[in-house]
Structures are given as C-alpha cells and as structure tokens.
Amino acid sequence: MLTYPLLANSLVKKTNARSTAARVIAEVVHKKHALNAVLANALVELPENERSLCQQLCYGVIRWHCQLEVISQQLLNKPLRAKDSDIAALLLCGLYQLRSMRIPAHAALSETVNACKILGKPWATGLINASLRNYQRQQQEIDASLLADDTAHYAHPHWLIERYKHDWPEQWQAILTANNQQPPMMLRVNQQHGTRDNYLARLGSENINATAIEHCPNGVLLATPCDVHALPGFSAGDVSVQDGAAQLVASILDLKANLQILDACAAPGGKTGHILEHYPDNHVVALDIAPSRLQSIEQNMDRLTLNAKLIAADAAETTSWWDGKLFDRILIDAPCSGIGVIRRNPDIKLLRRPDDIATLAIQQQRLLDNLWPLLKQGGLLVYTTCSALKQENEQQIAHFLAQHPEAQECEPPNAPATRRSVGYQRLPGDDNLDGFYYACIQHR
Structure with a gap:
C-alpha cells in the first residue's frame, strides 16, 4: 500500500471524517499528491460510517479550493504557518459544510472545532470557531466580493480560465460551470452478455434507477452513484463503469x-x-x-x-x-x-x-x-x-x-x-x- 508522510502510522489512533479530510486535503494541496491515491489510503483507517462524509469533504473542498481559499484569507488576520496546513485545510472543510452541505450549521461548526483536538492542536479551536462564526455574519458581503474575481467565482486557477477564454470564447463560462458539477456514474453494458434493455430491467428489479444514454448504444446513466459491487453482474463482467464520452471511442474505430x-x-x-x-x-x-x-x-x-x-x-x-x-x-x-x-x-x-x-x-x-x-x-x-x-x-x-x-x-x-x-x-x-x-x- 502507498504511504504518505502526513498519513503514515495509521493517521492517528483517534480520528474521524473531518480530521482525516483535513489531513488528506493538506497532502493534496501542499505535497501535490493525487487526491484519489491519498484518500484511498486514508479511508481504510476510518470507521465505515465516517467514510462517506470524509469523501464528500475531500472532493468538495478540492473542487472549490480556489474559492474557499479566497474566503479563508478574508477571515484570517494572517496566514497560518506551513506546519499548520492541516488546520488551514480544516477551516476550508468548515466553510464547505456551511456553504454547500445539508449539515445543520451548529453541528458543522461544533464538529469542525472539535476536530482541532483530534489533530492534536487544541490551540486552534478558538481560531476555527471565530473564523466560521465571522463567515456566518459576513456571508452576504463575502459572496458579493467573489463576483469580482473569476478565479474565486468559478473556482479555477487563473491560467486555466485564460486558456479556456482563448480556446472557447463563447463557451468558457459553461465549461467552468460544468467542471464544478458532481459527476454522474455511467455504465457500459457488455454486449456479449446481454442487451442494454435487459440490463436496465435487472437494475430496476434491484431498485436502482437508471436510464439509457442517448448517444451510446451500450451506455447506462445511474440516477445516483452506487458501489460497483451493488451492480447486478458486475463481478461477472456484465457491466463496467465508463463515461459515455469514452464509450464513443469504440464506435469510430x-x-x-x-x-x-x-x-x-x-x-x-x-x-x-x-x-x-x-x-x-x-x-x-x-x-x-x-x-x-x-x-x-x-x-x-x-x-x-x-x-x-x-x-x-x-x-x-x-x-x-x-x-x-x-x-x-x-x-x-x-x-x-x-x-x-x-x-x-x-x-x-x-x-x-x-x-x-x-x-x-x-x-x-x-x-x-x-x-x-x-x-x-x-x-x-x-x-x-x-x-x-x-x-x-x-x-x-x-x-x-x-x-x-x-x-x-x-x-x-x-x-x-x-x-x-x-x-x-x-x-x-x-x-x-x-x-x-x-x-x-x-x-x-
């Protein structure tokens, strides 16, 4: 198994979704390691009932990092030290919960503050608490300020926004918006094992809602992503996970x-x-x-x-x-x-x-x-x-x-x-x- 400096030694004996997410995010942002690799290593250390929240926090904060970082800079009097990158990441986790998740605000705030202790930095509880409460008071003004900065508003680095503007002057805003969406889960039905219609019926019998992908003869779109092992016939090769755009490659060969x-x-x-x-x-x-x-x-x-x-x-x-x-x-x-x-x-x-x-x-x-x-x-x-x-x-x-x-x-x-x-x-x-x-x- 791959190990990473901030995630070695089973993270810490006491851990939860928020503290683990903060470590993972700090590893991606500061060590430039791939999110999926660091997260996979971290999730095995968490109780199963904590894993979904950790994953949502990691992907959500990384997806909106350019925006959340600008907000955090407005809330902090001075940047945190490099050795406290986990606390900086934890603040972003708190902001993401308040901005984008259905967790009650009081719970998001208290649990994020408590994660400071799990990270071994109880001194940061006051900082996180004050910063998140300041955000709640100033949210309207902060949101208005984001509109003046494409990097913050669209949550993309400046250089990439400029490349999109150059290549796609009419579509760049739609591209940036699409990039920030949570991706759907799509399947490719193995035509050697049966038809798409038959597989859609099998999914229906398992109460898995799905529809055919219009442009892909073997493509299926799930209404809600699920674990691959919940898919009927996955282990037998009846179906694979693949986006419809990738499925179209075979059609032009x-x-x-x-x-x-x-x-x-x-x-x-x-x-x-x-x-x-x-x-x-x-x-x-x-x-x-x-x-x-x-x-x-x-x-x-x-x-x-x-x-x-x-x-x-x-x-x-x-x-x-x-x-x-x-x-x-x-x-x-x-x-x-x-x-x-x-x-x-x-x-x-x-x-x-x-x-x-x-x-x-x-x-x-x-x-x-x-x-x-x-x-x-x-x-x-x-x-x-x-x-x-x-x-x-x-x-x-x-x-x-x-x-x-x-x-x-x-x-x-x-x-x-x-x-x-x-x-x-x-x-x-x-x-x-x-x-x-x-x-x-x-x-x-």
Missing part, C-alpha cells in the same frame, strides 16, 4: 472481425475491454508505460473473461516491443492534461501547471509520429484525449496531417461530438458527458 488492433496507452483497460466486447476473437495488443498499471488492465480482462496481449513499454519506443506485424487499427488514447475530466478529478485544478501542456503536446506528437508507420495501408488510427485544450487536440492533429501527406482524416458515420476544423470536440458537460476529443485518420 470501425470494428469488425479478424483485426489486429493496438491500444497504445491502455490502462486502466476500459477501452481495451470495450473493443474486445465487440469482437472477442480480435487480436488486441494493449500497452502501458507503467508495469503497475498493467495490473488494472489484467483485472479488467479477467473480470470480462476477455484476452489481450499486455505489454509494459513506452509505446513510442517501438523497437522495444513491436514484432513487425502491422496493425489494422491503432488507438492512441494519449496522455493529456485531463482538462476535460475535472469534474471527476478536481485535483487537476491544483496539480496541473501551465507549462505541462507544451510538455504533453510533445509526448503526444512523439506517439503519433512513431506509431503511424505501424499502421497498414487502409488502416485507421484513432487519436483521443480527455482534454478540451486545442493545443492537445485539433492543433496537434492538424500539425500531424500537414507532416504526413499519406494520412487522411476520416469522418465516421456517427459523429461522436461537435465537428471542429480537424476532428471532433466534446466540451465538458455536453450531453452531460465528459470533455473528450476524437480524430480518425486513415493511411492512404
């Missing part, structure tokens, strides 16, 4: 029988599984650069009872893994900024940096250039990202097409998103799906 297929950046294996659910006998090579991430692909394949050839390698270093056989289809679900899935991974706002985009664009170009020669003449290469930034998407593909005259963009029969100058872009929140980019290129 023009899948048929007897194909050689490369999934170049495959972990955690959702798209690999979907490809094989169409034609289980196709030969699929699934690569990922991290050996540890191959385990997630293997687990997915085992659950779905499907087979793929798994290789731990840098896909762009083709001499290290390629056997010389050309592929009919190549999927490059490229490493990207993740800017299109902020609603699912709100820590992207805090962890991503402006200069990351150019670095990622170089990696993406390297994958395109090095994998293109592995495609048969007449074959298809599909390039996708979960980004909404043009530098990673249509600009990337426009550059590739200009450098490769033998490459021709294809228009799939069913467009997966809004047509752009090159490829298709689904912005965050379009049809309630994640942000995603798709381009389909044929080797002439």
Whole structure:
C-alpha cells in the first residue's frame, strides 16, 4: 500500500471524517499528491460510517479550493504557518459544510472545532470557531466580493480560465460551470452478455434507477452513484463503469472481425475491454508505460473473461516491443492534461501547471509520429484525449496531417461530438458527458 508522510502510522489512533479530510486535503494541496491515491489510503483507517462524509469533504473542498481559499484569507488576520496546513485545510472543510452541505450549521461548526483536538492542536479551536462564526455574519458581503474575481467565482486557477477564454470564447463560462458539477456514474453494458434493455430491467428489479444514454448504444446513466459491487453482474463482467464520452471511442474505430488492433496507452483497460466486447476473437495488443498499471488492465480482462496481449513499454519506443506485424487499427488514447475530466478529478485544478501542456503536446506528437508507420495501408488510427485544450487536440492533429501527406482524416458515420476544423470536440458537460476529443485518420 502507498504511504504518505502526513498519513503514515495509521493517521492517528483517534480520528474521524473531518480530521482525516483535513489531513488528506493538506497532502493534496501542499505535497501535490493525487487526491484519489491519498484518500484511498486514508479511508481504510476510518470507521465505515465516517467514510462517506470524509469523501464528500475531500472532493468538495478540492473542487472549490480556489474559492474557499479566497474566503479563508478574508477571515484570517494572517496566514497560518506551513506546519499548520492541516488546520488551514480544516477551516476550508468548515466553510464547505456551511456553504454547500445539508449539515445543520451548529453541528458543522461544533464538529469542525472539535476536530482541532483530534489533530492534536487544541490551540486552534478558538481560531476555527471565530473564523466560521465571522463567515456566518459576513456571508452576504463575502459572496458579493467573489463576483469580482473569476478565479474565486468559478473556482479555477487563473491560467486555466485564460486558456479556456482563448480556446472557447463563447463557451468558457459553461465549461467552468460544468467542471464544478458532481459527476454522474455511467455504465457500459457488455454486449456479449446481454442487451442494454435487459440490463436496465435487472437494475430496476434491484431498485436502482437508471436510464439509457442517448448517444451510446451500450451506455447506462445511474440516477445516483452506487458501489460497483451493488451492480447486478458486475463481478461477472456484465457491466463496467465508463463515461459515455469514452464509450464513443469504440464506435469510430470501425470494428469488425479478424483485426489486429493496438491500444497504445491502455490502462486502466476500459477501452481495451470495450473493443474486445465487440469482437472477442480480435487480436488486441494493449500497452502501458507503467508495469503497475498493467495490473488494472489484467483485472479488467479477467473480470470480462476477455484476452489481450499486455505489454509494459513506452509505446513510442517501438523497437522495444513491436514484432513487425502491422496493425489494422491503432488507438492512441494519449496522455493529456485531463482538462476535460475535472469534474471527476478536481485535483487537476491544483496539480496541473501551465507549462505541462507544451510538455504533453510533445509526448503526444512523439506517439503519433512513431506509431503511424505501424499502421497498414487502409488502416485507421484513432487519436483521443480527455482534454478540451486545442493545443492537445485539433492543433496537434492538424500539425500531424500537414507532416504526413499519406494520412487522411476520416469522418465516421456517427459523429461522436461537435465537428471542429480537424476532428471532433466534446466540451465538458455536453450531453452531460465528459470533455473528450476524437480524430480518425486513415493511411492512404
């Protein structure tokens, strides 16, 4: 199990949802570790009845961190010391409860104050109590002040807001609003095991409310997210968790029988599984650069009872893994900024940096250039990202097409998103799906 400095030694013997959330948030904000990894490690130390609240606090505070931080600065006479980052995070937890949760204000305030003692810092009880009570008195004025600052109002870093304004001058506000929504839970029904209608009926028999996703033949939207083990047939591979935007990737690969297929950046294996659910006998090579991430692909394949050839390698270093056989289809679900899935991974706002985009664009170009020669003449290469930034998407593909005259963009029969100058872009929140980019290129 991964361990983190602030979370080692079973956190502390006495802990609860709020104190644990404060530690997790401090770890993400100050140590720049991924929220899902730190939180998973922390939740095992909590009683089961505390875990849901801890998770809500962690995701809520990180989602609204840019805004909550501005509010906290108005309430504190001076910044807290670095060694008290847990108390700073606890104040944000208190603010989030008062602003966004249905917990009675008196309970939110008293329990947050008590968490100071659990953190071993009883001196902070007066500070937290006074700050939260001041917020209650000044809320109207504070809320009005947020409107003057896009970073505070939309709870996004300034650089990212500016990138959205540049790329999407008409849509940037809608994108920011969509990013701050809690994400829905979507499923992909395994067509080898049954139809979507049949699975919807099974969900209904378990009193799980769900509807079909209009644009995804196998997609199901749950009215309320639930534990995967509560889903009928999950362990048997009847269904997988996957956003509808990601499900649309398989539809533009023009899948048929007897194909050689490369999934170049495959972990955690959702798209690999979907490809094989169409034609289980196709030969699929699934690569990922991290050996540890191959385990997630293997687990997915085992659950779905499907087979793929798994290789731990840098896909762009083709001499290290390629056997010389050309592929009919190549999927490059490229490493990207993740800017299109902020609603699912709100820590992207805090962890991503402006200069990351150019670095990622170089990696993406390297994958395109090095994998293109592995495609048969007449074959298809599909390039996708979960980004909404043009530098990673249509600009990337426009550059590739200009450098490769033998490459021709294809228009799939069913467009997966809004047509752009090159490829298709689904912005965050379009049809309630994640942000995603798709381009389909044929080797002439």
